[in-house]
Every structure is written in C-alpha cells, then in structure tokens.
Amino acid sequence: MAFAGINYLGVVVAAVVGFIFGGIWYGVLGKTWMVALGKTEAEIKARRMEVAPMVITFVAMLVMAWMLAGLVGHFGAGEPTVRNGMIAGACVWLGFVITTQVANHAFQGQKRMLTVIDGGHWLGVLLIQGAAIGAIGL
DSSP: OOOOOOOOOHHHHHHHHHHHHHHHHHHHHHHHHHHHOOOHHHHHHHTTTTHHHHHHHHHHHHHHHHHHHHHHHHOOHHHHHHHHHHHHHHIIIIIIIIIHHHHHHHHOOOHHHHHHHHHHHHHHHHHHHHHHHHHOOO
16 A cells, blocks of 8 residues: 655654664663563563564554654645654554553553553654654655
C-alpha cells in the first residue's frame, strides 16, 4: 500500500531515530526495566545475541513511521510541521499505544513500572518520529 505524497526518506529517518531512541531509553532504564519485567540480567543477556527481535523491532518502527506519516499528511498541504507531527504522535500514543499497554499489562499482572517504562518509550518514539516526519515533510 502506498500513500500519495509520503516522503519515504522521512519515514526511514523517523524509523532510524525511533530505533536509536529505544536503545538509549532501555540502556538508561535497563536495570529498572528488568526488575519491572521480573527477569534477571543473565536472562536478558542471553537474548541480546538474537537478531530476530532487532529486525522485528526495526520493521515495526518502519511501519509505525509510515502510518504516522500518512496521518500527518491528512493535516493538509503545508501542515506537516514538527509541531503537528509531534501532536499526531502524542495522539496516536494516547489513543492506541498506552491504552493497549495498560490493558495488556493489567491482564498479565505486570508491574505498573513496566507500563511506565514501556509506555514512556513508545511516547518518546512517536514524538521523535512525528518531529522527524514534520521536519522532513511529506
């Protein structure tokens, strides 16, 4: 599926910066995240050698950036701005991402801190992606 007028360079840049943000976010909050997740450092390190989660995450970032660019494009000609991109990202996060995480984590019996950390990550990703899409334009 292709959306008319999307700048695919903007989509790729948004995916890359979102992916990098995730590395920084979990690098800083890694120990707190492990406690909230209920995993040991050894369990996490054993999975770091796997390539599949990284590939899946990057593909997810591409899809997310592509869809966000499509939404930002609906603002109209001349409206893809950093501000509007970030507003769109925040709205997507509030309406779809954090609501889904809160519900899933509640049924899974996960700690609230896990929801805060993971939810904060996705908010940051969507804000950064929205800013990148708005800055580069459609």
